Amino acid sequence: MELSSICKASPYLSGLIFAAEDFALDLSIIRTPDLREFLYARSAIATAARAHNLPSTIDLVTTSFRGEEGQQTLREESENGKKMGYNGKQCIHPSQVDVVQNVFSPSEQEVEWAIRVVIADQKADAQGRGAWTLDGKMIDVPVVGKAKALYKKAELCGFDVESVRQQWKDQEPE
Numbered sequence: 001m002e003l004s005s006i007c008k009a010s011p012y013l014s015g016l017i018f019a020a021e022d023f024a025l026d027l028s029i030i031r032t033p034d035l036r037e038f039l040y041a042r043s044a045i046a047t048a049a050r051a052h053n054l055p056s057t058i059d060l061v062t063t064s065f066r067g068e069e070g071q072q073t074l075r076e077e078s079e080n081g082k083k084m085g086y087n088g089k090q091c092i093h094p095s096q097v098d099v100v101q102n103v104f105s106p107s108e109q110e111v112e113w114a115i116r117v118v119i120a121d122q123k124a125d126a127q128g129r130g131a132w133t134l135d136g137k138m139i140d141v142p143v144v145g146k147a148k149a150l151y152k153k154a155e156l157c158g159f160d161v162e163s164v165r166q167q168w169k170d171q172e173p174e
Contacts, residue, residue, distance in 0.1 A: 003016075003044055003045065003048035004048060004051075004052070006048075007048050007049065007051070007052035007054060008052065013054060014054060014055055014056050015049060015054045015055060015056025015057055015058060016045050016046075016048065016049045016054060016056070016057055016058070017057075017058040017090065018038070018041060018042055018045050018058070018059055018060050018086075019060070020035075020038055020060035020061060021061065021063075023038065023041055024037070024038075031063070033073075035060075035077070035080070038060065042059065042060070042081070042084055042086075043084060045057065046084050046085035046086055047085070049085075050085060055087075056087065056088065057085060057086045057087055057088070058086065058087075058088045058089060058090055059077075059078070059081035059084075059086035059088065059089045059090070060077070060081070060089070060090065061089075061090040061091075061092050062074040062077045062078075062089070062092075062096065063092070065092065065093050065095060065096050066095075071095070071099060074096055074099050074100070075099050075103060077089070078099065078100055078103035078104065079103055082103060082104055086104075087104060088100070088104055089103075089104065105153075105157045106150055106153055106154050106157065106159070108159075110150055110154075111150070111151075111154040111159050111161065111164060112164055112168070113147070113150075114146075114147040114148075114150035114151045114154065115147075115151060115154075115161060115164050115165050115168055116134060116168050116171045117134060117139055117143065117144060117147035118144070118147055118148060118151055119165065119168055119169065119171040120132070120134055120139070120171045120172060120173040121139065121144045121147070121173070123171075123172055123173055124139075124173035127173070129173060132173035132174060133173070133174040134171075134173065134174060135174075136174075139173070
């Protein structure tokens with residue numbers, strides 16, 4: 001209940017992890033497949049981490065991991081966590097690592113979009129434009145910030161951003 005205090009507790013803190021099984025034990029609740037019972041806690045943790053500029057948010061463990069069904073559950077839970085603002089997931093078995101890395105790494109489409117935004121924003125900025133459009137969608141400071149963060153993440157994940165950048169070097173703001 002003291003997420004803000006926890007986030008400010010140490011200058012060495014770099015993130016938060018949601019421990020679903022501990023949470024379920026503490027609240028005497030039963031984990032269900034849709035994870036709805038964890039929605040508030042997961043949202044609060046991801047939001048608090050971002051509010052305090054903590055770079056890492058690690059989502060709950062997927063306890064069902066064996067076989068095709070377990071891998072599908074892992075993928076769905078990972079995608080859901082990513083949509084909530086988590087940037088990683090706890091793994092309890094080596095077979096989970098590839099799925100989790102795949103989900104939490106930017107997709108080729110995301111990388112391409114981010115690079116197009118970054119290139120066009122440089123041109124829009126030189127023209128003195130604060131907001132502009134790309135593919136019919138408004139691009140402004142928060143969207144550019146998201147694109148720059150995605151660009152940096154793509155570099156960290158080993159994407160060849162320079163070749164994509166060359167492909168889109170002529171991108172203009174609309």
